[in-house]
Amino acid sequence: EPEVTQTPSHQVTQMGQEVILRCVPISNHLYFYWYRQILGQKVEFLVSFYNNEISEKSEIFDDQFSVERPDGSNFTLKIRSTKLEDSAMYFCASSVGAPSYNEQFFGPGTRLTVL
Amino acid sequence: GNSVTQMEGPVTLSEEAFLTINCTYTATGYPSLFWYVQYPGEGLQLLLKATKADDKGSNKGFEATYRKETTSFHLEKGSVQVSDSAVYFCALNPKETSGSRLTFGEGTQLTVNP
Numbered sequence: 001e002p003e004v005t006q007t008p009s010h011q012v013t014q015m016g017q018e019v020i021l022r023c024v025p026i027s028n029h030l031y032f033y034w035y036r037q038i039l040g041q042k043v044e045f046l047v048s049f050y051n052n053e054i055s056e057k058s059e060i061f062d063d064q065f066s067v068e069r070p071d072g073s074n075f076t077l078k079i080r081s082t083k084l085e086d087s088a089m090y091f092c093a094s095s096v097g098a099p100s101y102n103e104q105f106f107g108p109g110t111r112l113t114v115l
Numbered sequence: 116g117n118s119v120t121q122m123e124g125p126v127t128l129s130e131e132a133f134l135t136i137n138c139t140y141t142a143t144g145y146p147s148l149f150w151y152v153q154y155p156g157e158g159l160q161l162l163l164k165a166t167k168a169d170d171k172g173s174n175k176g177f178e179a180t181y182r183k184e185t186t187s188f189h190l191e192k193g194s195v196q197v198s199d200s201a202v203y204f205c206a207l208n209p210k211e212t213s214g215s216r217l218t219f220g221e222g223t224q225l226t227v228n229p
Contacts, residue, residue: 003158004158006158033216035217035219041221042219042220042221042222043159043204043206043217043219043222044219045216045217045218048216056216058216091158091159093159099208099216099217100147100208100210101147101166101210103161103164104161104217105158105161106151106158106159106160107158108156108157108158109158
């Protein structure tokens with residue numbers, strides 16, 4: 001069964017460093033998303049991406065964050081200068097069609113630890 | 116804005132016990148409602164969904180009914196198994212807007228003991 005994959009499973013970085021989290025969505029999916037979950041808190045939406053551009057972003061997704069689909073298979077989330085409060089589990093998701101009516105399939109997550 | 120509130124966990128049950136995990140929501144219009152499950156070391160998986168009032172979603176013995184009058188979508192299972200141990204998330208998607216985002220509840224950790 002097709003699945004969303006994410007690498008690495010755990011990333012440790014120093015405050016101020018740039019990190020790139022990688023995701024491979026399901027191959028025929030057209031919509032891509034990033035969510036995060038700070039330990040003990042809710043899963044929060046960050047951004048959605050369709051047709052090579054951001055279709056919606058939350059107030060969390062500020063100028064420190066960017067997303068890219070550099071080739072036909074990968075979808076990346078970059079944090080330019082990490083802060084302690086960026087420590088969280090980051091989930092990638094994808095859907096075959098418009099999110100209002102199509103299931104979002106989630107990856108296993110990348111745990112980001114900022115020291 | 117939209118929000119989802121789940122009963123506080125964790126929940127610990129014995130095998131074959133009845134399960135209820137409460138979920139209430141706040142949203143404008145008529146959102147779609149979901150239950151996602153996260154097994155240890157895995158991503159979020161859709162368990163069931165309902166897209167309009169009075170719809171009942173069901174899967175793997177779990178059920179939830181979309182109740183607009185009480186703005187609720189409680190998850191139930193008549194007889195839980197050890198393999199049901201996981202974290203359960205209630206979520207909504209506001210169909211009327213661009214609808215990209217899922218809004219999640221806090222998650223409820225369920226542990227089923229043999």
